[in-house]
Amino acid sequence: MEHFAPHSSVFEGWYSKFDLPSGGHVALVICSVPNATSLPPHMVSFTYYPKSGSPIFQREHWVSSIDHRITGPDNAFELLVPDMGSMNVAADSTTTYDLSCSDWTLQARTRDRTPWGNKKSTPEGWLVQLPLPLHWHVHTLDSSCDFKLDIPSLDLPASDQRCVASVHQEKNWASSFPSSHMWIQARNGDRGIYIAGGKILGVTAYILGYRSPDLDFDFLPPFAMCVLGISPSMKVDHDWDSRAFHISVQGLWRKIVVKASAPGDRGWFGLGSPFPEGHRRNFCTESFLATVEVEVSDRGWWGWKERRREVFEHASLEFGGEYFPERGDKGD
Incomplete structure (x- = not known):
C-alpha cells in the first residue's frame, strides 16, 4: 500500500509545511471526511507564518468537495478542489501544488524527496498494517521545491514571493x-x-x-x-x-x-x-x-x-x- 495515496477510510488529510528563505513558513492542510454527519466535511487550511510569528495570516476554507482521483499507475493521484485548484502527486512523488482564491495563491513543484528512512517507508513500520483509529505517515522529511506565493493583503518579503523553498509532507487517515x-x-x-x-x-x-x-x-x-x-x-x-x-x-x-x-x-x-x-x-x-x-x-x-x-x-x-x-x- 502506498501510504500517501488516497485510501478508503473515514477521513484523509494531507499536511504540507513549507520553509521559506525569509525564515517564514506556509502550512497547507487538505482534508476530507466524506460521510460527515453534522460538521463541515471538507477543509483547505492555509497559513502564512512570518519568521517572527506575528502577524499570522490564516484562512480556513470549508469547501463543497475535495475529489480524490487516481491519475496513473504507481499510485499517482490528484486532490482536486473545485474553484480553487489541485495538488497533484506523480508516480515518482513529484508534487505539484496549484491553488488560488481571492485571498492567496500558492504554486509549487517539488524537485526531490527525502523519505522517512532506508529501512522502512513510513514511521509506523509494521503498525501501519493494524486497524488503528489513526495512522501517521511522513512522505518526505525535506524536499526542495520551486515556489510562488501571493497574498494581496500582505507586503510579502521579496524572497518569499518566488523562490526555492523546502517542504515537509505528511498524511493522516483512518477513523478520527x-x-x-x-x-x-x-x-x-x-x-x-x-x-x-x-x-x-x-x-x-x-x-x-x-x-x-x-x-x-x-x-x-x-x-x-x-x-x-x-x-x-x-x-x-x-x-x-x-x-x-x-x-x-x-x-x-x-x-x-x-x-x-x-x-x-x-x-x-x-x-x-x-x-x-x-x-x-x-x-x-x-x-x-x-x-x-x-x-x-x-x-x-x-x-x-x-x-x-x-x-x-x-x-x-x-x-x-x-x-x-x-x-x-x-x-x-
Whole structure:
C-alpha cells in the first residue's frame, strides 16, 4: 500500500509545511471526511507564518468537495478542489501544488524527496498494517521545491514571493484524530527530530524518529507506550500553561530525551481536526517558534553515556485535544 495515496477510510488529510528563505513558513492542510454527519466535511487550511510569528495570516476554507482521483499507475493521484485548484502527486512523488482564491495563491513543484528512512517507508513500520483509529505517515522529511506565493493583503518579503523553498509532507487517515495528541517536527540541514502521539485505544503511545548522517533510529510501541500512566521505558509530560513538552524513551541500548517549548504570548494558530461527524474547529494549535533540545545516549558498561546533544530552533510544536485546553470553535 502506498501510504500517501488516497485510501478508503473515514477521513484523509494531507499536511504540507513549507520553509521559506525569509525564515517564514506556509502550512497547507487538505482534508476530507466524506460521510460527515453534522460538521463541515471538507477543509483547505492555509497559513502564512512570518519568521517572527506575528502577524499570522490564516484562512480556513470549508469547501463543497475535495475529489480524490487516481491519475496513473504507481499510485499517482490528484486532490482536486473545485474553484480553487489541485495538488497533484506523480508516480515518482513529484508534487505539484496549484491553488488560488481571492485571498492567496500558492504554486509549487517539488524537485526531490527525502523519505522517512532506508529501512522502512513510513514511521509506523509494521503498525501501519493494524486497524488503528489513526495512522501517521511522513512522505518526505525535506524536499526542495520551486515556489510562488501571493497574498494581496500582505507586503510579502521579496524572497518569499518566488523562490526555492523546502517542504515537509505528511498524511493522516483512518477513523478520527485522538482525544489528545502532541506533534513535533524540527530540522536543521540533514538532522531532524519527528514525534507524534498521544492517547489512543486507552493507552498513551508515541512514534519518534531521529535523523542525522551518522545516527538514525526510531522508537515505537511497546517501548514508547504507557498503560495507566505506567511504563518502564517512557516518561512523558505536557504542560500547556508553560507551552512545554518533555519525552524520554529508552530501549535496551539507546535512550533519547526531548524537551520542547515555545513562547506562550505569540505565534500560535489553531487548526480544525477530522472526526466521524466532520471537522472540529480549533481542535489543535501549532507554533513554529519552538526550541527543541535533543539528548541521545547509548548504554555502556557503567550506565548511559551521552552520544549526541543538540538544539533545534524555529521548530514545530503542536498541542491537540485535551492537551489544548483552549480548543473549541472560535466562531469565525
